[in-house]
Amino acid sequence: MSDKEAEFREFVAAQMEQLRGLAFLTCGDWQVAEDAVLAALARLYVRWNRVDKPDVYARTAVVRAAIDETRRPWWRREQSHSHAAMPDRAAPDPMPGVEDRLHLREALLHVPPKQRAVLVLRFLEGLSVQQTAAALRCPEGTVKVYTSRGLDILRRVLGVNLGIDEQAGGRHEAAV
Amino acid sequence: MKQLSDLMREAVQTDAPPLRHSVDDVVAAGKSRTRRRAAGWTSLAVVAVVAAIGVPQAVLHRAGPARPDIAPATSAPPNAEPPTVAYTFKGYTAGDLRVADPNVWRLDLEEAAVVRGEETVGSLDVYRAGVDPRRIYHFEKVTATDPIEGRPAVVIGDGALRERLAWQYAPGAWAVAAPRDQTPLDELRQLAEAFRPSRAYGVTVPFRAAVPGGLRIISITTSGDRARVTAATDKLFRRMLADQDRQNPEGAYDNVSDGLTLEIGPSSSSPLRPAGTKAICTEPAHAQPCVKFVAGDRYVVQAQGPPTATRADVAGLLDGVSVTDPADPSTWVPADEAFPASALPPRN
Numbered sequence: 001m002s003d004k005e006a007e008f009r010e011f012v013a014a015q016m017e018q019l020r021g022l023a024f025l026t027c028g029d030w031q032v033a034e035d036a037v038l039a040a041l042a043r044l045y046v047r048w049n050r051v052d053k054p055d056v057y058a059r060t061a062v063v064r065a066a067i068d069e070t071r072r073p074w075w076r077r078e079q080s081h082s083h084a085a086m087p088d089r090a091a092p093d094p095m096p097g098v099e100d101r102l103h104l105r106e107a108l109l110h111v112p113p114k115q116r117a118v119l120v121l122r123f124l125e126g127l128s129v130q131q132t133a134a135a136l137r138c139p140e141g142t143v144k145v146y147t148s149r150g151l152d153i154l155r156r157v158l159g160v161n162l163g164i165d166e167q168a169g170g171r172h173e174a175a176v
Numbered sequence: 177m178k179q180l181s182d183l184m185r186e187a188v189q190t191d192a193p194p195l196r197h198s199v200d201d202v203v204a205a206g207k208s209r210t211r212r213r214a215a216g217w218t219s220l221a222v223v224a225v226v227a228a229i230g231v232p233q234a235v236l237h238r239a240g241p242a243r244p245d246i247a248p249a250t251s252a253p254p255n256a257e258p259p260t261v262a263y264t265f266k267g268y269t270a271g272d273l274r275v276a277d278p279n280v281w282r283l284d285l286e287e288a289a290v291v292r293g294e295e296t297v298g299s300l301d302v303y304r305a306g307v308d309p310r311r312i313y314h315f316e317k318v319t320a321t322d323p324i325e326g327r328p329a330v331v332i333g334d335g336a337l338r339e340r341l342a343w344q345y346a347p348g349a350w351a352v353a354a355p356r357d358q359t360p361l362d363e364l365r366q367l368a369e370a371f372r373p374s375r376a377y378g379v380t381v382p383f384r385a386a387v388p389g390g391l392r393i394i395s396i397t398t399s400g401d402r403a404r405v406t407a408a409t410d411k412l413f414r415r416m417l418a419d420q421d422r423q424n425p426e427g428a429y430d431n432v433s434d435g436l437t438l439e440i441g442p443s444s445s446s447p448l449r450p451a452g453t454k455a456i457c458t459e460p461a462h463a464q465p466c467v468k469f470v471a472g473d474r475y476v477v478q479a480q481g482p483p484t485a486t487r488a489d490v491a492g493l494l495d496g497v498s499v500t501d502p503a504d505p506s507t508w509v510p511a512d513e514a515f516p517a518s519a520l521p522p523r524n
Contacts, residue, residue, distance in 0.1 A: 005203065008203070008206075009199050009203060012199045012202050012203075013199050016195065016197075016199070016202070017192070017195065020188075020192070020195065021187075021188030021189070021192065022188075024188055024192070025184060025187065025188060030192065030193050031196070034195065034196055034197060037197075038197050038201065038202060038205055039205075041202045041205070041206070042202060042205035042206045042208070042209045043206075043209065044206070045202070045203065045205070045206020045207070045209065046206060046209050104180075104183045104184070104187055105187055112464065112483075113483075114483050119180075120184065123180045123181040123184055124181060124184040124185060124188070126181065154180075
């Protein structure tokens with residue numbers, strides 16, 4: 001095994017689970033999310049020697065693949081999605097915190113895919129407006145608008161006010 | 177009050193199922209991709225074709241032996257003129273197998289089901305002139321076999337899984353009989369020998385729609401009373417046309433970014449329920465897709481536009497859609513009547 005391959009393996013072992021989480025919140029299906037991660041990392045393998053920031057490359061590729069998945073025709077989605085998809089409705093809370101998470105996932109499904117990706121990149125990954133714009137290859141203004149619209153939808157669906165706290169470093173924090 | 181970021185982290189850390197793939201799987205997929213790129217191919221395109229034809233992904237990892245000389249897919253096709261939205265063959269029977277009328281039209285091919293009795297056992301993919309399935313299947317074993325009707329033929333795959341038969345049905349134009357099972361080569365050869373192109377006839381769909389300018393149709397698929405039309409941006413359309421094998425450099429045929437997908441199917445296939453005659457979008461907040469229930473609410477038309485399209489744009493498009501009887505193909509209309517000329521492949 002070459003040093004480069006060993007480096008790649010180490011990167012994958014460290015990042016795969018986190019990338020799958022990113023894809024899951026973007027597309028709403030664990031199986032599809034993992035497929036998106038596998039495809040993105042296979043592309044990264046080919047470019048491993050030429051990519052300066054593999055974590056940035058992988059994040060962008062995974063989010064874009066996950067967004068694409070949300071655009072598939074509904075009858076294709078019905079055929080291929082796993083039973084691990086997000087539930088339609090939040091179940092009663094048998095354990096503290098479970099209902100919060102289900103509500104959040106359900107609410108995210110009401111956010112259009114690109115806005116959802118912006119929210120996930122900013123609040124799960126902690127990216128700045130500039131970094132999110134680079135990841136999604138869109139203007140910074142679009143990221144700001146999508147953040148605002150996405151948060152509005154979450155507020156409406158969750159039925160609560162989201163506390164917004166502009167923190168240092170450009171991080172846009174919200175609380176529920 | 178919990179932070180949104182904490183909730184998101186909990187959502188992906190607490191309820192995550194075990195990973196199905198290992199680091200070894202990722203490396204194997206990367207190596208497979210490297211081999212495909214080395215042969216001058218965009219692997220996404222390969223995956224697209226593989227998906228369309230139903231090849232198990234596992235075969236991607238098998239290295240093939242030496243194969244017939246094939247021109248690399250790096251230059252413009254010999255016939256760069258886009259195809260008209262028409263089918264060029266009809267269903268026929270060959271022994272125990274029956275080829276249905278084609279039901280898939282794309283820039284790169286036309287496809288029909290191959291049926292034995294009542295069971296679909298594979299597909300017949302008739303590629304446009306210049307598209308070479310030996311490049312598309314280059315990751316598999318390709319073996320020259322006896323000519324068909326005096327033209328070159330190859331077997332793709334091996335007996336351990338299943339074998340496809342590819343042959344030139346016209347100079348520079350290939351077709352592939354791709355079974356889902358281990359249909360004997362003799363039967364595939366019989367099917368190939370009976371194939372004849374027909375006079376071109378229009379692809380029909382069960383609705384009319386004012387596809388916006390700047391979008392071109394790249395695929396139409398019908399299945400029973402369902403139909404799906406995909407249009408790509410002019411830019412992507414031109415890129416696909418410039419690709420020797422007419423593949424989508426950005427992904428699969430049915431996964432076009434910034435494009436438009438229009439579909440019609442039974443109402444039961446939509447998560448939405450009829451609410452008047454106007455187009456509606458997923459409530460409360462999805463911008464897209466939007467749907468319109470038609471034919472007495474028995475069917476639903478769905479539109480998924482580019483991310484830049486507003487909900488009003490998409491709903492407006494749907495409000496302009498008119499349908500025939502999806503259950504009666506004799507009422508369907510040819511694509512050149514169903515869509516504006518700007519949405520059809522340009523004529524030189």
